[in-house]
Amino acid sequence: MIRATNVTKFRGDTRVLDGASIEVQKGQVAALVGPSGGGKSTLLRCINGLEEFQEGEIAVGAFALRGGETPPRDTLLQLRRTVGMVFQQFNLFPHMTVLKNVMSGPVHALGRAKDEAEAAAKKWLDRVGLSDKHDARPGQLSGGQQQRVAIARALAVNPAAILFDEPTSALDPRMAAEVMRVIDDLAGDEQLQVAMVIVSHDIPAVKRIADVVHVLEKGRVVHSGPAAEAFAPGGPAAALE
Numbered sequence: 001m002i003r004a005t006n007v008t009k010f011r012g013d014t015r016v017l018d019g020a021s022i023e024v025q026k027g028q029v030a031a032l033v034g035p036s037g038g039g040k041s042t043l044l045r046c047i048n049g050l051e052e053f054q055e056g057e058i059a060v061g062a063f064a065l066r067g068g069e070t071p072p073r074d075t076l077l078q079l080r081r082t083v084g085m086v087f088q089q090f091n092l093f094p095h096m097t098v099l100k101n102v103m104s105g106p107v108h109a110l111g112r113a114k115d116e117a118e119a120a121a122k123k124w125l126d127r128v129g130l131s132d133k134h135d136a137r138p139g140q141l142s143g144g145q146q147q148r149v150a151i152a153r154a155l156a157v158n159p160a161a162i163l164f165d166e167p168t169s170a171l172d173p174r175m176a177a178e179v180m181r182v183i184d185d186l187a188g189d190e191q192l193q194v195a196m197v198i199v200s201h202d203i204p205a206v207k208r209i210a211d212v213v214h215v216l217e218k219g220r221v222v223h224s225g226p227a228a229e230a231f232a233p234g235g236p237a238a239a240l241e
């Protein structure tokens, strides 16, 4: 589903990704872990076309992004319909109700009729435990609730992949746990054939939900394997615990 091959990206003279490669299948949950500044968020942002890169290739389903090339606007728009993204800071539309926030993707990106978009939005809000908040505005919700709206919004376009960029790091521990429970639930859902990639410093959560852990250091993937291997004593990610 997602295949990043030898992705290299510079910011000015700094090589922030240095030949990074990962593969994530449909229905699989991959975690990116590693020391701060290792390039985890940058790799996620390259995967959904938010950032360009200079070398390598990223394939997401039928889409291919190539290093050194600016993708056509149409490709980017289609790619962002295919790949949902959940950010640390929620990024909801503050003036819209919760329901309208979640409907925005189906209506504007997919061109769905209002009734159909509303039904999809309600289904996903129910799934994240917010069926009683349709008419609230984001500002009336807790951080954990806002992040759950963001997850429902990302899912409402039936994405082939969903990327979580430190989804709980702006939340206090209780709300972080609440959001991780939702992500746990999605990760464990065999019916949901979505490729998931999560960047998180919440190592216990990563161990619980990830099928594969990729360890990024200085822009390189230095290890890919099950969590038990990555976090084993003396393993490549043991120091992160």
Ligand SMILES: Nc1ncnc2c1ncn2[C@@H]1O[C@H](COP(=O)(O)OP(=O)(O)OP(=O)(O)O)[C@@H](O)[C@H]1O
Pocket: 011, 016, 034, 035, 036, 037, 038, 039, 040, 041, 042, 043
């Ligand atoms: N907007 C930006 N402008 C300039 N440099 C940036 C920007 N964002 C990230 N960087 C740099 O790119 C490199 C990779 O950063 P990135 O955020 O991808 O790492 P990370 O592994 O996600 O780190 P963290 O765990 O701290 O979030 C770092 O050296 C960082 O300082």
